[in-house]
Amino acid sequence: MDLGIKGKVALVTGGSRGLGKQAALSLAREGVDVAICGRTQETLDKTVAELKANGVNSIGVIADVANQSDIKALHEAVVGGLGPIDILVNNAGGSQAREDITAVSLDAYKATFDLNLYGGFELMQLAIPHMREQGWGRIINIASIYGREWGGNISYMSAKAALIAATKHAAQTLGKDGVLVNSIAPGSISHEGGSWERFQRDQPREVVEDFIKNNLPMGKFGDPEPLGDLVAFLASERASLISGSCIVIDGGQSHSMI
Numbered sequence: 001m002d003l004g005i006k007g008k009v010a011l012v013t014g015g016s017r018g019l020g021k022q023a024a025l026s027l028a029r030e031g032v033d034v035a036i037c038g039r040t041q042e043t044l045d046k047t048v049a050e051l052k053a054n055g056v057n058s059i060g061v062i063a064d065v066a067n068q069s070d071i072k073a074l075h076e077a078v079v080g081g082l083g084p085i086d087i088l089v090n091n092a093g094g095s096q097a098r099e100d101i102t103a104v105s106l107d108a109y110k111a112t113f114d115l116n117l118y119g120g121f122e123l124m125q126l127a128i129p130h131m132r133e134q135g136w137g138r139i140i141n142i143a144s145i146y147g148r149e150w151g152g153n154i155s156y157m158s159a160k161a162a163l164i165a166a167t168k169h170a171a172q173t174l175g176k177d178g179v180l181v182n183s184i185a186p187g188s189i190s191h192e193g194g195s196w197e198r199f200q201r202d203q204p205r206e207v208v209e210d211f212i213k214n215n216l217p218m219g220k221f222g223d224p225e226p227l228g229d230l231v232a233f234l235a236s237e238r239a240s241l242i243s244g245s246c247i248v249i250d251g252g253q254s255h256s257m258i
């Protein structure tokens with residue numbers, strides 16, 4: 001299937017490792033020039049080399065998406081290095097505070113929104129004018145099954161639910177401009193250096209086996225490759241009727257029927 005996105009420019013936040021790296025690789029294999037950002041130069045450089053090996057242009061930008069002062073500079077660096085952004089993948093995110101409502105500090109709760117929502121929100125605002133002007137754009141926000149149904153901690157669950165809501169609202173606004181906005185809700189996906197890999201390494205075997213038995217119907221953690229390919233598909237011409245959706249990719253892990 002030709003996805004029809006060769007020559008487009010993408011930014012994948014948190015694209016140097018994990019799910020973001022897989023998304024960046026899937027896009028590069030389709031001929032997309034991909035910028036990635038992260039906080040560590042070494043991993044950025046390594047992944048940029050892997051992306052370029054697909055014959056595309058790529059740059060790595062040091063930026064912390066939780067830090068508001070980094071966002072405009074990140075956008076400018078991508079536009080200056082590769083051109084205006086056609087495909088935005090807001091991927092960087094994660095848990096900041098594991099305490100429940102009785103113990104979490106307001107600062108920690110807000111910090112989780114800084115990481116999972118506000119940086120990506122501002123990047124959408126910065127990228128949208130070019131997308132609208134050319135009548136084509138794709139925004140893909142990486143949420144979580146815990147943004148759709150109960151699970152995880154209160155800070156992460158709240159921030160991912162807000163990201164899904166912002167996605168839906170933006171999709172309604174931008175539909176007539178050819179800008180499609182979707183979110184993806186992954187389940188537990190294990191990758192090198194990721195939290196589920198650490199969980200499997202650090203927890204007693206019985207704890208890991210119990211988690212898998214009670215939570216993962218396929219009897220194993222997910223791999224990042226299907227997520228990367230889903231991002232490339234949503235970014236493509238082939239996904240032209242999909243907007244405002246939150247697509248679950250979890251091997252049947254979540255309980256919601258919608």
Ligand SMILES: NC(=O)c1ccc[n+]([C@@H]2O[C@H](COP(=O)([O-])OP(=O)(O)OC[C@H]3O[C@@H](n4cnc5c(N)ncnc54)[C@H](OP(=O)(O)O)[C@@H]3O)[C@@H](O)[C@H]2O)c1
Pocket residue numbers: 013014015016017018019020037038039040041043063064065066091092093094095115142143144145185186187188189190193194195196
């Ligand atoms: N893996 C899962 O099971 C799972 C499940 C549901 C949802 N998700 C969501 O999927 C996304 C990616 O998950 P993942 O497991 O790949 O996460 P991860 O392993 O924590 O992500 C690592 C990538 O994000 C970058 N990164 C981390 N914090 C950053 C920040 N503040 N600013 C910029 N870059 C940052 C890392 O580079 P540096 O460390 O060098 O900055 C690296 O490139 C997240 O939004 C997560 O919430 C993941």
